[in-house]
Amino acid sequence: MNVRYLDLDDRSREARVKLDYGCGRWKVSCFVKSHNHDLTPPQFAHLEYRNNKLIAYFKSQFSEPVMITSLEVYERSASCYFTRNIFKEIRNEFQRAGALNIKLLSTTLDKVEFSVTALGDPAKDRRMEVDRGKNLFSCSCKLFESRDISCSHVFCAMKFENILEFPDLLIYKRWTKNAKNEFISTEMPVNDDIERVLKFRVGALASNCNKLCDIACKDLADFDEVQSELVNLVIRLQSRKQGKSTPNVNVEGINNPFVVKSKGAPSKRSSWRKKRACSN
Incomplete structure (x- = not known):
């Protein structure tokens, strides 16, 4: 496989900004002037943020990223639990774990202490402690405590201990795919383009319906x-549009609507017409 395809995620090009691990800063790796465009007008900016959230949610729930690290067993497990953006950050830690050396310092019945250093830079020493009985991991870098994301030192220790399953205590619920509990608002400014408003409403309803399906099934x-409830809601909304009232139906099936007879006495008109008589 060509090297340029190794960093592909979901078969699409990622941002051309890379983290320089030497200085700890983000740097632009490639700049293409023709790819620039005007900023989104302020009145539409709130559309493209909610829309981006919907797209990110859809990708997290219904797509699978390409595995690119040597720790595929951890990478695949993380892709099942975490949202797409958080998964990418954790995957960076997987990649860093490949350049680490680990040394056993002490061991007791349940606890093990390690020294983890970067390849070629033994001065960057981190202390790892693993509680085998409680499946707890503690690292001196404190990344999990500060950002709720496991560090590369933890994954290095997991590999050394031959732990194949992603420990539950390393899965922070806030970053999981099912952590989204709030419903998406449909409030829109009145001066927005109607087509954009309708597209947003469809996206908002689809997102909430997907969550409802995931829970109810x-x-x-x-x-x-x-x-x-959905059957009754559909019937009620359709009836509202037609100006009719319709009784509730059960889940067994949708019955024919009741026929409402018109009010008042029946018409006396008939097809027979009285012949005209002579006035004389």
């Missing part, structure tokens, strides 16, 4: 309740 009682 796992339990039969929840499924029956949601199915019944």
Whole structure:
């Protein structure tokens, strides 16, 4: 495989900004002037942020990233748990773990202490402690405590201990795919273009419906309740548009609407017409 394809994520080009690990700063690796464009007008800026959140949510839930590190067992496990953006950060830690050396310092019945150093730079020493009984990991770099993301030293220790499953205590719920509990608002400025408003509303409804489906499909009682409510809601909205009232229906099926008879006495008009008589 060509080297330029190794960093592909979901078969699309990533940002041309790379982290220089030597100085710890982000640097532009490639600048293409023709790719620049005007900024989004302020009145539409709030559209492209909510829309970006919807796109990120969709990718996290329904797409699978390309595995690119040597620690594929950890990488694949992390891709199942974490959102796409957080997964990319954790994947960077996987890559750093490949350039680390680990040394056993002490061991007891349940606890093990390691020294982890960077390849070619033994001065950058980190101390790792693993509690085998409780499956706890503690590192002197304190990355997990500060950002709730496991560091490369933890993954190096996991590899040394031959731990294949991603420990639950290293999975911070805030960064998981199912952590999104709030519903997306549909409030829009009145002066927005109607086509953009409709597209946003479709996206917002789709996102909330996807969450509803994910919750309801796992339990039969929840499924029956949601199915019944959705059927009634669809019928009610359709009836509102047609100016009619429709009774509730159950989940067994959609019945024909009741026929409402018109009010008042029936018409006395008939096809027979009285012949005209002579006035004389």
